[in-house]
Amino acid sequence: MVAKNKIRFDGRVAIVTGAGGGLGRVYALELGKRGAKVVVNDFGGARDGSGTGAAGPADKVVDEIKAAGGEAVANYDNVATPEGGAGITKTAVDAFGKVDILINNAGILRDKGLLKMEPENWQAVLDVHLTGAYNVTKPAFQVMRDNGFGRIIMTTSAAGLYGNFGQTNYSSAKLGLVGFMNTLKLEGGKYNIKVNTVAPIAASRLTEDVLPPDLLGKMKPEYVSPIVLYLCSEECQETGKIYNAGAGFYNRAAIMTSPGVVVGDGKKITSVEDVSVAWPNIMDLKGAKEYAQLNDLVLGDLLSALEGKKAPAAGGGGFTSVKEVFDKMPSAFQAGAASGVDVVFQYCVAGEGDWYAEIKGGACTVAAGVHAKPICTLKIAAADYLDLMNGKMNAMKAYTSGKLKIEGDLMKSQLLEKLFKF
Secondary structure, three states: OOOOOOOOOOOOEEEEOOOOOHHHHHHHHHHHHOOOEEEEEOOOOOOOOOOOOOOHHHHHHHHHHHHOOOEEEEEOOOOOOHHHHHHHHHHHHHHHOOOOEEEOOOOOOOOEOHHHOOHHHHHHHHHHHHHHHHHHHHHHHHHHHHHOOEEEEEEOOHHHHHOOOOEHHHHHHHHHHHHHHHHHHHHHHHHOEEEEEEEEOOOOOOOOOOOOHHHHOOOOHHHOHHHHHHHHOOOOOOOOOEEEEEOOEEEEEOOOEOOOOOOOOOOOOOOHHHHHHHHHHHHOOOOOEOOOOHHHHHHHHHHHHHOOOOOOOOOOOOOOOHHHHHHHHHHHEOHHHOOOOOEEEEEEEEOOEEEEEEEEOOEEEEEEOOOOOOOEEEEEEHHHHHHHHOOOOOHHHHHHOOOOEEEEOHHHHHHHHHHEOO
16 A cells, blocks of 8 residues: 655644653654654653753754754653643744644653552652643643644553553553543544544663563564654544554554443342343443443433333324423423432424423423523434334434434433433
């Protein structure tokens, strides 16, 4: 496969943390060669993060970029402090006017078994990897949001995704970065800010005594750089994904969730014994899927609140009009379940009109029209809404297919199941 067009970064400004050597250096050099203006950040400390820092590593990489015809400036701030993170972004803005790309690459190692893991060694690793990414990303994200463009890379590890003996601090920080990405992708979505995570397997000072010597020779950082730069490019539209990369091998990792099983009849609390009997079905990953965000999981399981009861038995009428649903809603209201609830549900039923249900002080008001301050808005076509309320349509399918749209505070829709019993 040959690319039609060379991927360039002309006019883009990139920050690479921990860029004084190893992977970061390769990222910075390649970005510079392809037209980006690069901020080369490196504190210049030891592999375990100790020391007062040094300018040499970052300066050397800047010189390499300039010698190749590129533009770069050095920054020596420590990512482990908020001031350091702000300073890195300030360097980019002062030198080049903006930030388009951020590669969170800085890291340290302090490996020990859990029982020998002193609190300071636990905290130091989290401070650099996880908190360090927060410290740099927050001010950079602000600049990206204002400009309507951004590409952010988190650096996780196979140790975080799968575990590695003696690295509880490191693996915890690295998996934490996946969680950071999962939410930041949502916050950056409408601003054209893509956030992805790479798990590199490469020769560096952090892996020189972790990987076998014969393997180290095959794990050049240059093999990881291509996927990282692709994720930084305008061409890449992926966001919220995890990639393993090493020795020319690339694949995607994902958190998968099984279909699951309902245990019990819903009338009494599930027992430990019930779970024991259902265990094989709970463990079965056949048909597992990815969820793009929390609400896809939670609402997918709890949207039965919008379906009403099960489809009526043969001979039962069910709801025949949308108006009938809202006429019956006050009598279906469960006042005993509304303690402390203060919410307005707005229903926009295409083809029929608008209704809202306001729950406050243990009382429910249902009226036609549009409320001035709805908390949760439900949008659906009339025929689809009747199918949901009559149990003829699966709520998860309605939501994921786009027939049902939920805006505002999505989590409030979870209350519907206990607030209304038709």
